[in-house]
Amino acid sequence: MLEAARERFAADGYERATIRAIAKDANIDPSMVMRYYGNKEGLFAAAVTIDLRLPDPASLSREEVGRALVTHFFTMWEENDVLTALLRVGATNQDGAERMQGVFREQVLPLAHRFCPDPEQVPARAALVSSQLLGMALTRYVLRFPPAVAMHTEEAVAWLAPTIQRYLTAPYPQ
Structure with a gap:
């Protein structure tokens, strides 16, 4: 689900990405996204945890x-x-x-x-x-x-x- 969200957010941007499209990409029911993440903002926050892995x-x-x-x-x-x-x-x-x-x-x-x-x-x-x-x-x-x-x-x-x-x-x- 998170991988599908990352790909969809990257391709469509935040505003155009939808829960339905992300769920379809992940082959799951949209209600599962809502169950685990509450809303699009919650899904985005989980999907884009960024570690730049900067050199020490x-x-x-x-x-x-x-x-x-x-x-x-x-x-x-x-x-x-x-x-x-x-x-x-x-x-x-x-x-x-x-x-x-x-x-x-x-x-x-x-x-x-x-x-x-x-x-x-x-x-x-x-x-x-x-x-x-x-x-x-x-x-x-x-x-x-x-x-x-x-x-x-x-x-x-x-x-x-x-x-x-x-x-x-x-x-x-x-």
């Missing part, structure tokens, strides 16, 4: 954190259409936005904290990192801009990694 910050060198993080994100986006569903829903639905904010708070902020030269700047820098990575994900995997889709992953990493590196480790701009 201690295993990353300060000089290569940008490249490592961008490479990791491309791997995650290529392997996981749940992230596409979450991005679609987060942009259009308050529950989805709150889910994404939780991922940011619990997973991205701690990584930024390890590399940021000033602890007070961690939230802003983590937000800048997220803006770059989510912006690329939006244009490549959701909106499917032809140049973003056609770009080889290595080329995209080469463009984004220096920016992510700067956001995480550079001195505050004057």
Whole structure:
């Protein structure tokens, strides 16, 4: 049931995905979805539990954190259409936005904290990192801009990694 929900949310987005369609995909009665998850929001919350599986910050060198993080994100986006569903829903639905904010708070902020030269700047820098990575994900995997889709992953990493590196480790701009 959860796999069918993930696939349907990724394909249709939150607003267009229906309990009936998800139940049909899972070959179950729609009442079973309601029984276990209560409503579409409950099903979505269960289906899109996200662990970015970020590398252990201690295993990353300060000089290569940008490249490592961008490479990791491309791997995650290529392997996981749940992230596409979450991005679609987060942009259009308050529950989805709150889910994404939780991922940011619990997973991205701690990584930024390890590399940021000033602890007070961690939230802003983590937000800048997220803006770059989510912006690329939006244009490549959701909106499917032809140049973003056609770009080889290595080329995209080469463009984004220096920016992510700067956001995480550079001195505050004057």
